[in-house]
Amino acid sequence: MSHNLIIIGSGPAGWTAAIYAARAELKPLLFEGSEPGGQLITTTDVENFPGFPEGVLGPELMEKCKTQAKRFGTEIISEVVDSVDFSTRPFKVTAKGETYEANSIIISTGASARRLGLESEKKLYGKGVSACATCDGFFFKGKNVIVVGGGDSAMEESGFLTKFASKVTIVHRRDAFRASKIMQERVLANPKIDVIWNSDVIDILGVEDGKVTGVRLKDMVTGEEREMPIDGVFAAIGHDPNTKMFQGKLEMDERGYLVTNPDSTATKIPGVFAAGDVQDSKYRQAITAAGTGCMAALEAERFLSEV
Numbered sequence: 418m419s420h421n422l423i424i425i426g427s428g429p430a431g432w433t434a435a436i437y438a439a440r441a442e443l444k445p446l447l448f449e450g451s452e453p454g455g456q457l458i459t460t461t462d463v464e465n466f467p468g469f470p471e472g473v474l475g476p477e478l479m480e481k482c483k484t485q486a487k488r489f490g491t492e493i494i495s496e497v498v499d500s501v502d503f504s505t506r507p508f509k510v511t512a513k514g515e516t517y518e519a520n521s522i523i524i525s526t527g528a529s530a531r532r533l534g535l536e537s538e539k540k541l542y543g544k545g546v547s548a549c550a551t552c553d554g555f556f557f558k559g560k561n562v563i564v565v566g567g568g569d570s571a572m573e574e575s576g577f578l579t580k581f582a583s584k585v586t587i588v589h590r591r592d593a594f595r596a597s598k599i600m601q602e603r604v605l606a607n608p609k610i611d612v613i614w615n616s617d618v619i620d621i622l623g624v625e626d627g628k629v630t631g632v633r634l635k636d637m638v639t640g641e642e643r644e645m646p647i648d649g650v651f652a653a654i655g656h657d658p659n660t661k662m663f664q665g666k667l668e669m670d671e672r673g674y675l676v677t678n679p680d681s682t683a684t685k686i687p688g689v690f691a692a693g694d695v696q697d698s699k700y701r702q703a704i705t706a707a708g709t710g711c712m713a714a715l716e717a718e719r720f721l722s723e724v
Contacts, residue, residue: 420446422717423510423519425498426659428455429703430693431525432482433710434717438523439489441718446492446519448512453495454479455527456694457703464555466703475543478703503666503686506724520724521688521717524667524675525710526659528694528701533565533652537621541650545629546621548652550574551702554581560648563588563632565618571653572600578651579609586611586647588618590637621650658695667691674698682713688720 422438424431424447431447438445452458457475464472473481487493494512502509507518530548532538538546547553550564554577562582564575567589578585587604592614594601604610615637622644623630631646658674660667668676668685675691677683682690692713693706 419507419518419520420444421519421721422446422521422523423508423517424448424523424525425501425510426450426455426524426526426693426695427453427479427483428457428525428527428693429479429482429706430527430695430710430713431455431523432479432486433707434523434525434692434714435486435491436482436489437711437714438717439486439491441714443714443718443721444490444492446494446517447486448498448510449493449495450526451497452527452529454483455706456530462556463552463703465552498662500662501666503689506688508688521721522690523682523710523713523717524663524684524689524691524695525693525706525713526695527706528656528658528674528698530652530656531654533618533621533654535618535621537624538650538652540624541621541629544627545623545649546652547649548656549701550577550651550653553649553651554578557582557649559583561586561646562649562651563618563645563647564651564653565589566653566655567591567594567596568653568655569596569600570655572596572604574651574653575604575610576607579607582649583609584611585609586613586645588613588616588632588634590617591615618650656694656698656701658698660695670698672698682709682716688717688724690716 421443422445427449462472496512500511561584563586620633675696690713692709
């Protein structure tokens with residue numbers, strides 16, 4: 418069966434695109450993907466999304482968006498897309514052995530924060546463990562936190578966190594940062610930031626308490642281990658866009674993010690659009706993802722009216 422529009426991925430971008438497309442009578446088909454709701458599903462309190470003065474839980478916000486998309490007629494399939502074919506239109510999308518066709522596609526598969534890979538990290542994510550200072554820094558007013566990493570993102574996160582935390586400690590596996598010179602200088606000159614060199618976080622403490630209480634550090638030179646009390650852990654080791662299935666089919670930048678035309682969500686293939694963190698390595702916020710989801714739906718509607 419052929420559709421006007423298929424949306425690959427949920428999250429703020431996918432659900433917003435679905436709401437706009439459904440209200441435009443495009444009858445969109447949306448594949449939720451492996452993480453329905455995207456990164457917000459692992460977030461507890463969201464206090465910076467307009468319209469929720471008391472804050473809202475990430476999963477609750479995404480469930481409300483899903484309900485709104487369904488209300489206007491979005492068809493939802495809770496499967497992961499296995500492959501796509503953009504060589505001819507209608508485009509083809511395959512999931513669980515079944516192929517679906519559409520005259521237009523919106524990709525909103527998002528990005529995934531790189532994790533430290535610890536079991537305790539999984540259990541404490543959203544309970545003192547985060548990968549987004551802009552999202553969660555406010556919750557650490559007057560507290561002590563650590564930032565794990567040594568690149569530009571670690572420098573940015575650390576500087577931002579000093580607005581709230583009483584002390585920020587950067588933990589880095591090596592004896593020198595990889596970040597740009599100017600960002601290093603800015604961080605090292607900040608009196609609220611300390612650095613622990615040649616060290617790695619090998620465990621996060623507090624699983625039994627339901628919140629982060631400390632970390633176990635390992636000295637990469639001596640092998641010595643020690644515990645350090647802490648209120649929060651921010652992993653700042655980068656994000657990976659979820660674009661593997663589009664390799665060789667769509668233009669990407671050097672980090673794997675989908676490239677869209679200036680001031681647009683359109684890719685180089687007419688009728689294929691990209692919205693949210695899958696094409697945004699700069700802002701990575703729920704509200705900006707939702708904004709580009711709106712843009713993609715409006716552009717898809719315009720495209721479909723002209724073909």
